[in-house]
Amino acid sequence: METNIAQAIDITCQRARYDENVKELLADKQILARILKYTLDEFKDTDIQTIISNIDEPEISKVRVEPGHTNADKIKKCSEEDNVPSEGKIYFDIRFSVYCGVQLIKILINIEAQKSSKVTKLGYHLDNRVVFYLGRMISAQKEVEFTNSDYDSLKAVRSIWICMDAGDDEDSINRISLSQEVLFGKKMNLPNIDKLQGVIIRLRSNENLEKxxxxxxxxxxxxxxxxDSEMKKKKLSGEYGIEVSRDTERRLNDMCNLSDVILENGLKEGIEQGIEQGIEQGIEAFIVDKIEDxxxxxxxxxxxxxxxxITREKAEEYYNRFSA
Structure with a gap:
């Protein structure tokens, strides 16, 4: 029992370190600039260096998604009604502001690194989560980007999700946005319905595929x-014009080393299942011990x-399963 739990904890720590490196790599402004250029119309005609110079410093896993926390640093008091008591803490992976056009219009960006886009793995439809994050980015602007009824000061928000388990022919980029439809009469001029957009980028999981x-x-x-990190460095520099800094090189090395550790422990294929089984065994033992006490x-x-x-709903599910 203890061996399984200890192993699950080790795996979780390794995975957390790996995930943190992924976020740090994606938060490099050279990477962010290319993501913006090739997914958002506002930047498609802008050169990379200009985009980089107009990106504020990214925040990584620092800003809470839940109501009352997204803009907590600007709000003096958060009411309990604004919290979500049954949910765990949720953080935006990467969040930053960027400015575009001659007038340097401010846009709020969120980028999420997601293991999967499949409902069978997530337990929910990803587009619903994207919409939720966009909604939070919009509503959190109250008393931060605008006050009272100054809704014309509302900033555009973009949530970009990078998913990493697409099939060999499923690499794709899909955009979610509001659209206008006239049901009757003349078409209104609604120039600001582009305030909200989501993007889902699907990367293929298998190695050695055609570029x-x-x-x-x-x-x-x-x-x-x-x-190999050296091979990555050469490709990123030679094929994509990315200058690999010492910090980026270190993170590439860390990712490579952590991948090796995971592989050496035989966890590549069964990592998620192993973690879940180990943690569930720990939960079962915990419940049984407490009941006996x-x-x-x-x-x-x-x-x-x-x-x-875990959520209260999940806790009750485990209790009902293991208390019988």
């Missing part, structure tokens, strides 16, 4: 694939939520 025909996907697959159900549920960082 993607899309330059952004090809670059991201090179950046994130399990390959005479602890009430409500208290056990509370402890499960805090100790294992």
């Amino acid at each position: 993607s025909k899309n330059i952004l996907i090809a670059m991201l697959e090179t950046l994130l694939k399990k390959e 005479g602890v009430e159900k409500a208290t056990i549920i509370e402890k499960l939520v805090k100790r294992f960082k």
